[in-house]
Amino acid sequence: MKKINNKGYVFAFEAIITLMLFCLAISFLTQTRAETTIDLLVLQKENDLLKVWSYDLPSEGELLVDTQKVLGEKFFLKINEKILKNNSEGKNCIASSGKILNKTLNYENIEIKVCFD
Numbered sequence: 001m002k003k004i005n006n007k008g009y010v011f012a013f014e015a016i017i018t019l020m021l022f023c024l025a026i027s028f029l030t031q032t033r034a035e036t037t038i039d040l041l042v043l044q045k046e047n048d049l050l051k052v053w054s055y056d057l058p059s060e061g062e063l064l065v066d067t068q069k070v071l072g073e074k075f076f077l078k079i080n081e082k083i084l085k086n087n088s089e090g091k092n093c094i095a096s097s098g099k100i101l102n103k104t105l106n107y108e109n110i111e112i113k114v115c116f117d
Contacts, residue, residue: 038116039094045070046096046112053110054100060084067112076113090115 049070058066064084067077076088076095095113102108 039092042071042094042114042116043096046094046114049112050096050098050100050110054098057100057102063110071112071114074115076111076115078109078111080108088113088115090117092116 049066052066053063056062060079063077063079067075067085074087074090076086077084093113093115095111097109097111099107099109
Protein backbone atom coordinates (compact mmCIF):
# COMPACT_ATOMS: atom_id res chain seq x y z
CA MET A 1 0.00 0.00 0.00
CA LYS A 2 0.95 3.54 -0.69
CA LYS A 3 1.50 5.92 2.23
CA ILE A 4 -0.50 9.20 2.14
CA ASN A 5 1.44 12.44 2.53
CA ASN A 6 -0.18 14.44 5.36
CA LYS A 7 1.76 17.65 4.65
CA GLY A 8 -0.42 18.45 1.66
CA TYR A 9 -3.63 18.13 3.69
CA VAL A 10 -2.32 20.39 6.45
CA PHE A 11 -1.31 23.05 3.92
CA ALA A 12 -4.71 22.93 2.18
CA PHE A 13 -6.53 23.20 5.53
CA GLU A 14 -4.42 26.23 6.56
CA ALA A 15 -5.06 27.89 3.19
CA ILE A 16 -8.83 27.43 3.57
CA ILE A 17 -8.78 28.92 7.07
CA THR A 18 -6.67 31.86 5.85
CA LEU A 19 -9.07 32.56 2.98
CA MET A 20 -12.05 32.42 5.33
CA LEU A 21 -10.41 34.88 7.74
CA PHE A 22 -9.49 37.18 4.86
CA CYS A 23 -13.08 37.19 3.56
CA LEU A 24 -14.37 37.84 7.07
CA ALA A 25 -12.01 40.80 7.49
CA ILE A 26 -13.03 42.26 4.11
CA SER A 27 -16.71 41.97 5.00
CA PHE A 28 -16.17 44.09 8.15
CA LEU A 29 -14.42 46.84 6.19
CA THR A 30 -17.36 47.67 3.95
CA GLN A 31 -19.22 50.93 4.52
CA THR A 32 -22.60 50.72 6.14
CA ARG A 33 -24.07 53.62 4.17
CA ALA A 34 -22.90 54.97 0.86
CA GLU A 35 -22.53 58.74 0.63
CA THR A 36 -24.85 60.39 -1.82
CA THR A 37 -24.45 63.59 -3.79
CA ILE A 38 -26.75 65.37 -1.34
CA ASP A 39 -24.51 64.38 1.59
CA LEU A 40 -21.44 65.71 -0.15
CA LEU A 41 -23.19 68.93 -1.17
CA VAL A 42 -24.37 69.65 2.39
CA LEU A 43 -20.91 68.90 3.78
CA GLN A 44 -19.33 71.22 1.22
CA LYS A 45 -21.78 74.01 2.12
CA GLU A 46 -21.00 73.59 5.83
CA ASN A 47 -17.27 73.72 5.22
CA ASP A 48 -17.63 76.74 2.92
CA LEU A 49 -19.51 78.59 5.66
CA LEU A 50 -16.76 77.80 8.16
CA LYS A 51 -14.11 79.07 5.74
CA VAL A 52 -15.97 82.33 5.05
CA TRP A 53 -16.58 82.91 8.75
CA SER A 54 -12.90 82.43 9.53
CA TYR A 55 -12.09 85.38 7.24
CA ASP A 56 -15.07 87.67 7.97
CA LEU A 57 -15.49 87.17 11.76
CA PRO A 58 -19.27 87.79 11.71
CA SER A 59 -21.56 88.44 14.68
CA GLU A 60 -24.02 85.84 15.97
CA GLY A 61 -26.87 87.41 14.02
CA GLU A 62 -24.87 87.29 10.79
CA LEU A 63 -24.00 83.64 11.47
CA LEU A 64 -27.69 82.78 11.70
CA VAL A 65 -28.60 84.73 8.56
CA ASP A 66 -25.75 83.16 6.56
CA THR A 67 -26.66 79.66 7.70
CA GLN A 68 -30.35 80.12 6.88
CA LYS A 69 -29.51 81.41 3.39
CA VAL A 70 -27.16 78.56 2.58
CA LEU A 71 -28.62 75.57 4.43
CA GLY A 72 -32.31 76.34 4.93
CA GLU A 73 -34.19 76.00 8.21
CA LYS A 74 -33.24 72.55 9.55
CA PHE A 75 -29.90 73.15 11.21
CA PHE A 76 -28.17 73.24 14.57
CA LEU A 77 -25.66 76.02 15.26
CA LYS A 78 -23.53 76.27 18.39
CA ILE A 79 -20.75 78.72 19.27
CA ASN A 80 -18.65 78.13 22.38
CA GLU A 81 -21.28 76.01 24.15
CA LYS A 82 -24.00 78.60 23.32
CA ILE A 83 -26.72 77.15 21.10
CA LEU A 84 -27.93 79.75 18.60
CA LYS A 85 -30.45 77.52 16.82
CA ASN A 86 -31.55 73.96 17.40
CA ASN A 87 -33.92 72.87 14.65
CA SER A 88 -32.20 69.70 13.51
CA GLU A 89 -34.64 66.85 13.12
CA GLY A 90 -34.46 64.42 10.26
CA LYS A 91 -33.31 61.00 9.16
CA ASN A 92 -29.93 62.02 7.78
CA CYS A 93 -27.66 64.44 9.62
CA ILE A 94 -24.24 65.78 8.71
CA ALA A 95 -22.12 67.77 11.15
CA SER A 96 -19.03 69.97 10.82
CA SER A 97 -17.05 71.91 13.36
CA GLY A 98 -14.20 74.36 13.32
CA LYS A 99 -12.18 76.77 15.41
CA ILE A 100 -12.09 80.42 14.44
CA LEU A 101 -9.70 83.01 15.81
CA ASN A 102 -11.74 86.11 16.72
CA LYS A 103 -10.68 89.78 16.94
CA THR A 104 -9.44 89.39 20.52
CA LEU A 105 -7.25 86.44 19.44
CA ASN A 106 -9.35 83.86 21.26
CA TYR A 107 -10.60 80.68 19.66
CA GLU A 108 -14.31 80.21 19.08
CA ASN A 109 -15.63 76.71 18.51
CA ILE A 110 -18.38 76.61 15.91
CA GLU A 111 -20.49 73.52 15.28
CA ILE A 112 -22.99 73.12 12.46
CA LYS A 113 -25.33 70.15 12.02
CA VAL A 114 -27.77 69.88 9.12
CA CYS A 115 -30.54 67.31 8.94
CA PHE A 116 -32.50 66.36 5.85
CA ASP A 117 -34.79 63.58 4.68
